[in-house]
Amino acid sequence: MSKRTKQQFFLLLLLLISGVSFAFGNGLTLYTPYTKISVPPGENVDYSIDVINNGSTMRTVGLAINGLPKGWDYTLKAGGWNISQISVLPGEKKSVSLTVEIPMQVNKGNYRFTVSADGLASLPLNINVSEQGSFKTEFTTKQPNMEGSSKSTFTFNVDLKNRTAEAQLYSLQANAPRGWTVAFKPNYKQATSVNVEPNATANFNIDINPPHNVSEGVYKIPVRATTSATSAELELEVVITGSYNVELTTPTGLLSAKVTAGDQKKLELVVRNTGSSELKDIKLTSSKPVDWEVTFEPQQIDRLEPGNTAEVIATLKPDKKAIAGDYVVNIDASTPEASSKASFRISVRTPVVWGGVGILIILVALGGVYRLFQKYGRR
16 A cells, blocks of 8 residues: 555544534433332332533434333423424423333343434433242231220221232232121221222221220231232231229119118129229228218128129118118219219118107107197186
8 A cells, every 4th residue: 555545544444433423412411310220029210301502503303212121111291292203403402201111020130121213322221120920929917016004996908909900909908807897998987898009009907806805815807918910918916904994783773772870781783894804902981971871791802703793782781870761872983993883772661669659749849739728728
């Protein structure tokens, strides 16, 4: 090759390199700051991509997504519209939004694809699926354990996530012990089913009420959400600390009696433990009229198991000077945890001897009047 030919060759090569540099330096660029993103299955990944025109003339280019895995979907938008082509003035840029929808049934791993602009520019992107996808449902709660008495309502807040590609109508069920009530409340209303959209979560409450006579202890209540295609179960735990209730009455339920002033009257009392916990040191006290006496045998019940009863004899002694009539005596059975009061109507009669004296006084008075009438009535 001659010297002149070599010069022409190098000149041509220089011009070619300059032309390529000019084309790339003044052409299109696709840019997004986040080119590798990690997400779980079923999520959507949103990109904001700038189409930058570094050239000296307006560019109109078609945008395409290449290499997206089978079963994945995407939308490309700008100005609120779905687009496939965009025009950019020289020295300016336009932003487009790309949303990639990852299916639920997908393997864990890295997935690479590109956004291209008519072959003039391309943007490689990488999505890392962080876990193995599955066709499943998740039933969860942040507080699976609650404690309270048998009178409590236990309200659990739960999340039911449909990690499938289709809407699911879940049947809601509970396997509670006999006597317990379980109410599912999606949308704050009691229901037996709930509809959940694909890859969406329904948040709702579950109210659990134990029977009033439930014993102390730990109770497991499994709840389940099922469809023909998928299901999930959640175990809730209720700890019953027990309830304290005491009832004071009589064997017949009658709360009245008759007694003569100065005499004694024995009342049979029944103290019943109507709670679910043992009662200790049940004391018997009274509120009575002045100068009356009320005693109890026994004065205190040391222990009383749930559902059991104890008999107590109350002895009443009205004041011997008490006037005939009805009086009220209040009797209390109490512990630090619970108490019960019974009000007795006591009818007091005067002694017979005082009745005789009264009649004698009346007769004497009548005799005196008669004598006066005889003595002065003849004049």
